[in-house]
Amino acid sequence: MAAAAQSNAELLEWPKKDKRRFLHAVYRVGDLDRTIKFYTEAFGMKLLRKRDVPEEKYANAFLGFGSEKTNFVVELTYNYGVTSYDIGTGFGHFAIATPDVYKFVEDVRAKGGNVTREPGPVSGGSTVIAFVKDPDGYIFEILERASTPEPLCQVMLRVGDLDRSIKFYEKTLGLKVVKKVDRPEYKYTLAMLGYAEEDKTVVLELTYNYGVTEYTKGNAYAQVAIGTDDVYKSAEVVNIVSQELGGKIARQPGPIPGLNTKITSFLDPDGWKTVLVDNQDFLNELA
Numbered sequence: 029m030a031a032a033a034q035s036n037a038e039l040l041e042w043p044k045k046d047k048r049r050f051l052h053a054v055y056r057v058g059d060l061d062r063t064i065k066f067y068t069e070a071f072g073m074k075l076l077r078k079r080d081v082p083e084e085k086y087a088n089a090f091l092g093f094g095s096e097k098t099n100f101v102v103e104l105t106y107n108y109g110v111t112s113y114d115i116g117t118g119f120g121h122f123a124i125a126t127p128d129v130y131k132f133v134e135d136v137r138a139k140g141g142n143v144t145r146e147p148g149p150v151s152g153g154s155t156v157i158a159f160v161k162d163p164d165g166y167i168f169e170i171l172e173r174a175s176t177p178e179p180l181c182q183v184m185l186r187v188g189d190l191d192r193s194i195k196f197y198e199k200t201l202g203l204k205v206v207k208k209v210d211r212p213e214y215k216y217t218l219a220m221l222g223y224a225e226e227d228k229t230v231v232l233e234l235t236y237n238y239g240v241t242e243y244t245k246g247n248a249y250a251q252v253a254i255g256t257d258d259v260y261k262s263a264e265v266v267n268i269v270s271q272e273l274g275g276k277i278a279r280q281p282g283p284i285p286g287l288n289t290k291i292t293s294f295l296d297p298d299g300w301k302t303v304l305v306d307n308q309d310f311l312n313e314l315a
Contacts, residue, residue: 036268043202043265047257048223050230051305052090052103053122053183054250056113057164060087060106066163067091067102070139071124073180076101085109093179096314100180100230105250113164116246118298120184120235121159121167125176125227129156132170136160164248176227182220183252184233187298188241190217192273193234196296197221199269200262201254206231215239243298251293251301255310262304263292273297289313 057063060078067073073091080087085108092101102122126132129147137143144167145159156172169182187193197203203221210217215238222231232252256262259281270276274297281292281304290306 039261039265039268040199042258042261043200046202046262047255047307048202049255050100050223051096051253051255051310052092052101053252054103054105054303055166056105056107056110056248056250058106058111058113059163060089060104062163063104064089064091066139066141070136070141071168072135073102097311100178102180103253113248114244114246115165115248116244118186118243118245118300119249120186120233121169121182122180123169123171123182123184123233125171125173125179125181127172127174129158129170129172133158133160166248173227178228178230180230181226182231182233184218184235185298185300186235186237186240186243187296187300188236188243189297190219190234190236192297193236194219194221196269196273196275197232197234199273200266200275200294200296201302203232245299251303253303253305255307256304257307259290259292259304259306263294266292266294270294279303283309287313 064075068075073093076090076092076096078089086105088103088105090096090101090103092099133143133147142161144161147156147158150157158170160168160170194205205219206222206226207220216235218233218235220226220231220233222229263277263281266277275295277294278301279293281290283290289309291303293301293303295301
C-alpha cells in the first residue's frame with residue numbers, strides 16, 4: 029500500500045511537469061461553409077485546413093488567428109444532413125480578444141451577426157466587452173486587449189461545484205487558477221484556469237451559479253483538446269483523480285485507427301469532455 033501511494037504521488041506530479049497547451053475546441057455546426065464564411069469575414073479568422081470524410085459522413089474545418097502549431101483554434105464539425113444542434117444550458121461561450129471591440133462588433137453586425145450585448149465597460153470596471161452570437165447560436169464574448177498572443181482566449185463552461193472542478197482540473201491537467209471572482213449581486217462565482225496569466229494564454233472559465241448543480245449538455249459543443257507528452261501517463265493520473273473527485277476515462281489511451289495519433293479522453297465530474305493529444309503525433313499530423 030505504501031508503494032502504491034508513493035507511485036500515485038509521483039504520477040500526480042506529472043501534469044505539472046508535462047508540456048501542455050490548449051490545441052482546439054471542437055463543436056458541431058449545421059452548415060460548415062456558412063460558418064467558415066462568417067468566422068473569416070466577421071471574426072477575421074483564417075481557414076487553416078478542411079477535410080471531408082464521406083465514409084463516416086462528416087466534414088470538419090480548423091480555423092483560428094494563427095498556426096495550429098502555436099495557437100488555440102476551433103475545430104468545426106458538420107455531420108451530413110444535420111442542420112441544427114442543441115447547445116444546452118451548460119455551455120457558456122467562447123471569447124475573442126481584440127484591441128478595438130467597437131470595430132469588431134460593427135464587422136460582426138455588417139456580416140449578419142447577432143449582437144446580444146453592445147460594447148461597453150464591464151460592470152464595476154473599465155474593460156470594454158461585448159457579446160455576439162454566430163449563425164449556430166454559439167456566443168462569443170469580445171474582450172478589449174491592446175495585444176495578446178492568443179486572440180481566441182476562453183472557453184466558458186458552467187459547473188455544479190466550483191471548488192471540486194478547480195481541484196479536478198488542477199490535478200488532472202496541471203491548470204492553475206489565474207483569476208477568481210465572486211459576484212453575489214448576480215449570484216455567481218467564476219474561476220479562470222490556465223497555464224499562464226489570463227492575457228497571455230487560453231483559459232478555461234468555470235462558472236458556478238448559486239444553487240444550480242446540474243445543467244443540460246445538449247449535442248452541439250463537444251470538447252477541448254490539450255497537448256501532452258504522454259497520453260498513457262496522463263490517463264493514469266485521470267484515473268487516480270477520478271476516484272477522489274468523480275469523472276472518468278471516456279477513451280483509453282492509444283492511437284486513433286488509420287491516423288496513428290495517440291489520444292485519450294475523459295469526462296470531468298460535470299460530464300464535460302477533454303481530449304489529450306500526443307504532442308509529437310499532433311505535429312506530425314500537421315506536417
